Amino acid sequence: MNIVEKFKHWKRKQRWNRQYKKGRWENLKSDKESGRYKTIVEYSERYGNKNPDILDLGSGEGVLLDYFNSDLISSFDGMDFSSVSIKKANKANRAKGTFTCEDLHDFKPKTNYDIIVLNEAFYYIHETKKQEVIDTLKAHLKTNxxxxxxxxxxxxxxxxxxxxxxxxxxxxxxxTTHEEKTYWKIGAYKLT
Ligand SMILES: C[S@@+](CC[C@H](N)C(=O)[O-])C[C@H]1O[C@@H](n2cnc3c(N)ncnc32)[C@H](O)[C@@H]1O
Structure with missing residues (x-):
């Protein structure tokens, strides 16, 4: 990214922080959104290792963790570049959840994971960084x-x-939801 793009990226981060402060993303906790979180949990249980270590990238306030049965997971690490969302995530003090403020563009996981989630986060990664981020994630997947x-x-x-x-x-x-234009596509992938 050049200096202008870096500045725009910084501005975006400030915008996310302002929005989280104002409660703009409280809607993620609504019933309308629940289908996508439930599908991620279903895929985790169906295709993931048992008692998984989970990494949630761009986790925001960590809403996804609320959908997991904490007895069935080993750990849940969330990260987000919005310090406000991470403060909220840590304040909720959920079992097995650890949330840190990091930027996906230069994030290097400290350990390997059974499940890595990109839940409404991938499209925020700068075009020039997308493949680099994926390569990092691939290198931090445990067997299976x-x-x-x-x-x-x-x-x-x-x-x-x-x-x-x-x-x-x-x-x-x-x-899908009852609103025609509100829908999510969700895929589960393993390395070939
Ligand atoms: C639509 S929200 C989704 C939050 C969460 N994944 C969920 O579905 O509940 C997108 C999130 O991506 C985060 N984000 C955007 N760009 C990011 C970046 N470069 N690094 C880390 N997080 C980022 C935002 O701060 C925001 O919390």
């Missing part, structure tokens, strides 16, 4: 580890990073 990706609507310019010879698609679905 999986990546689960959820993308709002069509996800143009995103799915080709997963639908290729590097990955085997284990499952793929569209989660």
């Amino acid at each position: 580890g999986i990546i689960i990706v959820s993308i709002y609507r069509e996800g143009l310019g995103c799915w080709e990073y997963f639908k290729n010879h590097d990955f085997e698609e284990l499952d793929f679905t569209t989660v």
